[in-house]
Amino acid sequence: MLVAKIFTFPKAGVLDPQGSAIKPVISNLGFTNVKDIQTGKYFEVKIDACDVAEARKTVQELCSKVLVNPVVEDYEFEILEA
Amino acid sequence: MLVAKIFTFPKAGVLDPQGSAIKPVISNLGFTNVKDIQTGKYFEVKIDACDVAEARKTVQELCSKVLVNPVVEDYEFEILEA
Structure with a gap:
């Protein structure tokens, strides 16, 4: 059994409202770095x-068909032994 | 500049409604593996x-104060050179 860890994130230039909401909170809490x-x-x-x-092929198909919106999102993944 | 990649996920035993919603879709699309x-x-x-x-300490503080709900979520992170 293999485990795929998949991350999706907004493409460059696409608004990230959740990130924008967190930024001032972090700043107000004093995380200056x-x-x-x-x-x-x-x-x-x-x-x-x-x-x-084989797992890599499955993940790519899964991402393009179900998990990722290719219009606004990019994705990365890594595959590990379970 | 360092980059931290942080993943949060529901603790074992905590319901994952989004995962439960995706499972039948994947199955119906024929991803048998x-x-x-x-x-x-x-x-x-x-x-x-x-x-x-130093980055590790910042991430741990950031997770416990802002990003992670410790009641229902666990987290993992890795730190890379930007």
């Missing part, structure tokens, strides 16, 4: 695959 | 810190 924050979604998917290549 | 999916939030934070230890 936090320069920027961007939010996104996280998915942890268990995949029954023989090898990483 | 996808055995489970769990959803969470993803934050990418830019931190102006001298070293990883």
Whole structure:
């Protein structure tokens, strides 16, 4: 069993309202060394695959069909042994 | 400048309604090798810190004060060079 950790985040130039809402809170709490924050979604998917290549293909299909809106979102993922 | 990638997810035993909503969709689309999916939030934070230890401390404080609800959520993070 393999585990895919998938992160999605707004494409460059796309508004990130949640991130914009958190920024002033962080600043008001005195986190002066936090320069920027961007939010996104996280998915942890268990995949029954023989090898990483097969799992990678499944994740790419899953992202393009279900998890990611390709108009406004980018994604990254990594695949680990469960 | 360091970048922290933070993932939050529901604690074991806490309901994950978004994950539960996605599961039947994945199944109906024929992804038979996808055995489970769990959803969470993803934050990418830019931190102006001298070293990883300092950035790690900032992230832990940020998570406990702003980003994570410790009652129902766990979190993990990794720190990378920007």
